[in-house]
Amino acid sequence: MKKLREYRKSVNLIHRHIQKTEPDVVINFYEILAGLMNLRFREHVPFVCIAHQFLMKHPDFQYGNGTGREEMLLRLNNTLCCIGATKTLALSFYPLKDFYRERMAVVPPLLREEVLQTTPEDKGYILGYMLNPGYADEVKEWHKSHPDQEAHFFWDKKTAPPVFRVNDRLTFHRINDVKFLEYMQGCSGYVTTAGFESVCEAMYWGKPVMMIPTHVEQEINAADAVGAGAGIESTTFDVSRLVEYIPSHNADTGAFRDWVQSAEELFIRHLTTLV
CATH class of the missing domain: 3.40.50.2000 (Glycogen Phosphorylase B;)
Structure with a gap:
């Protein structure tokens, strides 16, 4: 219960900050709390989710398609992170076609200057x-x-x-x-x-x-x-x-x-x- 209260406080904090700053877009780097915030408040600001793990939904991605418990939990986590997302950007080692059905674009890794x-x-x-x-x-x-x-x-x-x-x-x-x-x-x-x-x-x-x-x-x-x-x-x-x-x-x-x-x-x- 203590953890749930902490999560609720964090979700409310994210929501208040978005309401206060009125951003043009919110970028979520694989944070599940942002997805849960969208589930609760249904923000109208565009949300973009970025992570390598999102490639698991791409039809041409060859890995992570098993039915084991850990892979299923990882896919669930991916889904929760993306609740309410306008678009997902899947970081990849190599180019792949964008997957429009999932509103997914495949992008290069972001490396330090x-x-x-x-x-x-x-x-x-x-x-x-x-x-x-x-x-x-x-x-x-x-x-x-x-x-x-x-x-x-x-x-x-x-x-x-x-x-x-x-x-x-x-x-x-x-x-x-x-x-x-x-x-x-x-x-x-x-x-x-x-x-x-x-x-x-x-x-x-x-x-x-x-x-x-x-x-x-x-x-x-x-x-x-x-x-x-x-x-x-x-x-x-x-x-x-x-x-x-x-x-x-x-x-x-x-x-x-x-x-x-x-x-x-x-x-x-x-x-x-x-x-």
């Missing part, structure tokens, strides 16, 4: 990102057998210092967006649990990616990214698989870069033509 303006390098180290610090033990065990491989992992361990140096070749860093991007710019390959945005950044820079999904949303992201040429999937943080894969990775990023660079034009078009 620093990614678009920076030239990548290869400084020989592996970069990793883990939300669950428990995976650090797997990485440490792997590194004992590969002590010459330099590796930097970003983790979300609140009690850890900003930089935790295991040895001269293995370092853990507390999550920091700016620092993370600097390390990605110079890495040889990237290990991640398959978050959409960072995989897109790696693809734009031509960095080979090894994805280790931990739940259904990441499993769909990983399968889609592998199909788009981002890299490989794994079930463990055995970084050797990525190191062995790197020489065979096709780093031709031309088509993906062209797609990403069309984002500004496409987003402006879709946000200014809401009928």
Whole structure:
């Protein structure tokens, strides 16, 4: 009941803010409370919902079509986020035709300006990102057998210092967006649990990616990214698989870069033509 009261307060807060500011359009980046607010108040302002997960409704999207409990819950969450939406913008690794029946337009990922303006390098180290610090033990065990491989992992361990140096070749860093991007710019390959945005950044820079999904949303992201040429999937943080894969990775990023660079034009078009 306490949670329901908190949700109700949040829904009311969103509604009051829309009433006060009278926006031309509201953009919802995959927030279920915005959908629930529309269900309760039926706002008349145009709503645009943006997320990669919305591709699951596209007839040409090959992943996430199973009947398992987790996939069904994910599809339900997608539906709740989109209640009252004027249009949905489905972020994608590659172009697909717009799906007019669902008022869906397929658009490129939105990458930070620093990614678009920076030239990548290869400084020989592996970069990793883990939300669950428990995976650090797997990485440490792997590194004992590969002590010459330099590796930097970003983790979300609140009690850890900003930089935790295991040895001269293995370092853990507390999550920091700016620092993370600097390390990605110079890495040889990237290990991640398959978050959409960072995989897109790696693809734009031509960095080979090894994805280790931990739940259904990441499993769909990983399968889609592998199909788009981002890299490989794994079930463990055995970084050797990525190191062995790197020489065979096709780093031709031309088509993906062209797609990403069309984002500004496409987003402006879709946000200014809401009928």
